Structures are given as structure tokens and as C-alpha cells.
Amino acid sequence: MQTVVLTFDSSLTPLLPLALRGHPVARTWADGATLKHAIEALGVPHTEVGQVLVDGAPMGLEAMLPGRGHVAVSAVAPLVPTAPLHFLCDAHLGATARLLRMAGFDTAYDNNYADAAIEALAQGEDWIVLSRDRELLKRRGIRRGAFIRAREPQAQMREIVMRLRLADVAKPFSRCLECNVPLRMLSPEEASASVPPRVRERQRLFSTCDACRRIYWPGSHWARMNAVLADMLSPQAGVSIDPPEAAERMSRTGSAGA
Structure with missing residues (x-):
């Protein structure tokens, strides 16, 4: 067993259990655990994670946890749009999918998609998965995604636009709202x-x-x-x-x- 202290960027603390917010988290982990496993076990999907420092040195999420030490987890920075910009919205974001189509973005949505199907599509087609389901976003096959914190569709759309810097690449009214x-x-x-x-x-x-x-x-x-x-x-x-x-x-x- 190994004891590691983790600290999280303030924007990530709302994703942590209430008792773990606002202070370093000291936890004991089984041998063989990765940084991804430790961070996601505390409630933060890998899609929300930016740079990870282990005792000041940058490390990838697939790296093994150290035997002891300090892990600092930063939030992902707003992204510069890169092709392809294909979005896949889960069952929680049907109205927001329509708004993304209205703005001209290729957006798949089906409220019957199972989590495994979303992961397979994201992995095979490199979709950007948008969801309010953190467990979905923890799936290894989802490389690009975002946990949407707002609850109301227009607020969700603003959040997506800001996080993915979509304003300058939007092409309003260039797609069918029904068929995409x-x-x-x-x-x-x-x-x-x-x-x-x-x-x-x-x-x-x-x-x-x-x-x-x-x-x-x-x-x-x-x-x-x-x-x-x-x-x-x-x-x-x-x-x-x-x-x-x-x-x-x-x-x-x-x-x-x-």
C-alpha cells in the first residue's frame, strides 16, 4: 500500500466528495494504481484533467502512482478548436445538441445510446463526448470529452462555447436541426x-x-x-x-x- 497526497485546482474541487474539498487529500492506494485511477476514484474524470505534477515533475495519467509524495492536479485549459469537431451528446443533453447543430456543429444525439456504444463511437470516430455523467467520461475509450456542469440548455451551450472556444468557428444555420x-x-x-x-x-x-x-x-x-x-x-x-x-x-x- 502507498500513501499519496493529492491537491486539486479550485475549479475541480466541486467534483470531489464534499468532505474532501478545500484541502489536500491523503489516501492510501493499492500497489499498481495509476494516476488516472487515483484521480477518477475521487470523482474527477480524465477529460477534466490538465497537467498533473508528481513532486513537481509533469506525468501522464497512465503513469503509476509513486510510493509516496505529492500529486498536483490542474484543470484542463480551454481548448483551441482542432479538426475534426464532431460532438456526441448523451441522453442528458438533447436540447443542447440541437443548439450545437443550430450553431453549425456536427452533433450526434440519440437518447437510446448506451454508455458502451458512446465509448465505441468516441474511440472509433474520435467524437468529442459531452455529458453530465462523470462515470461515462471516465471510460478509457473516451479521449476527448467534457463534463457539462450547467443544467439549463442555453447555459450548457455557453459553457461549451467558452471551454472549447467555438465562437470563432461557428457556422450558424448551416445544418438541419433534425438530421444534422x-x-x-x-x-x-x-x-x-x-x-x-x-x-x-x-x-x-x-x-x-x-x-x-x-x-x-x-x-x-x-x-x-x-x-x-x-x-x-x-x-x-x-x-x-x-x-x-x-x-x-x-x-x-x-x-x-x-
Whole structure:
């Protein structure tokens, strides 16, 4: 048996049991335990861990615990987006998955996914797993992920945007909210047979999903969604993108809104 003292970054302490918060944690571990095992046994998934120092020296999570000494655990830093940006939301984040699609991000969601299936998809396709289930995020096959602390969907979206630095790489209204398929622009003539007469008279920008055949256009519902989305993508600024500016961007990028 070996006794090791662990300290955690203050942002990680809410993940620890209440009795272990706010002070170093001295625990005895069986021989052969890894840093990953010790940290996750205390409630912190590896997806939330940044640098780990063992007596001041950086170590990987798969390294063995020392016989004795001090382990300092830092929180993961906000990430610079790198391709591929594919998200997989678990059953707790259905509404947030829709918001991510609204922002233009490839986002898989199925409330029937079992944890083992999520792990297999994350491992095989390199998805970024978003979850409020810490036990899921502790699975070894999940290399990229984030524990979402907020409970309300818009707050969850702001948290994801800040943590993964998504604001500058978002492509709003470029994916189908239902199918997650990239939208394709339609000419007014192509859309005319499938939209109400009043829409044909007022709108010139249309797009469609080639999977479900829904047609999108920048109507009043789109304007409301745009204001909500702009706030989530710029949570510190607290300002919305003007509808004319967003419509112009939609025209340039080939994206669309409902």
C-alpha cells in the first residue's frame, strides 16, 4: 500500500466528495494504481484533467502512482478548436445538441445510446463526448470529452462555447436541426412549390436538408433563434447579431435558418 497526497485546482474541487474539498487529500492506494485511477476514484474524470505534477515533475495519467509524495492536479485549459469537431451528446443533453447543430456543429444525439456504444463511437470516430455523467467520461475509450456542469440548455451551450472556444468557428444555420445534415442552398424557383405563398412573396433565401427535405428560410422564428444563438456565442458581450447582418452571412456561407 502507498500513501499519496493529492491537491486539486479550485475549479475541480466541486467534483470531489464534499468532505474532501478545500484541502489536500491523503489516501492510501493499492500497489499498481495509476494516476488516472487515483484521480477518477475521487470523482474527477480524465477529460477534466490538465497537467498533473508528481513532486513537481509533469506525468501522464497512465503513469503509476509513486510510493509516496505529492500529486498536483490542474484543470484542463480551454481548448483551441482542432479538426475534426464532431460532438456526441448523451441522453442528458438533447436540447443542447440541437443548439450545437443550430450553431453549425456536427452533433450526434440519440437518447437510446448506451454508455458502451458512446465509448465505441468516441474511440472509433474520435467524437468529442459531452455529458453530465462523470462515470461515462471516465471510460478509457473516451479521449476527448467534457463534463457539462450547467443544467439549463442555453447555459450548457455557453459553457461549451467558452471551454472549447467555438465562437470563432461557428457556422450558424448551416445544418438541419433534425438530421444534422449540412444544408444546401435553394433558389427561390426551386423552393416555390414547397413553401406557402406568403413566404414566396417575402423571402429570397432558402436552403434544404437533403435527408428530411425540410426547407429553411429567415423568417420570424429564425430571427428569434438568431438572437438567442448570438447571445450564446458571445456570452460576455451579451449582444445579438442584427438580422440583416446574419442574413447576409447566411447568403455568403450557404447556411440558412427556419
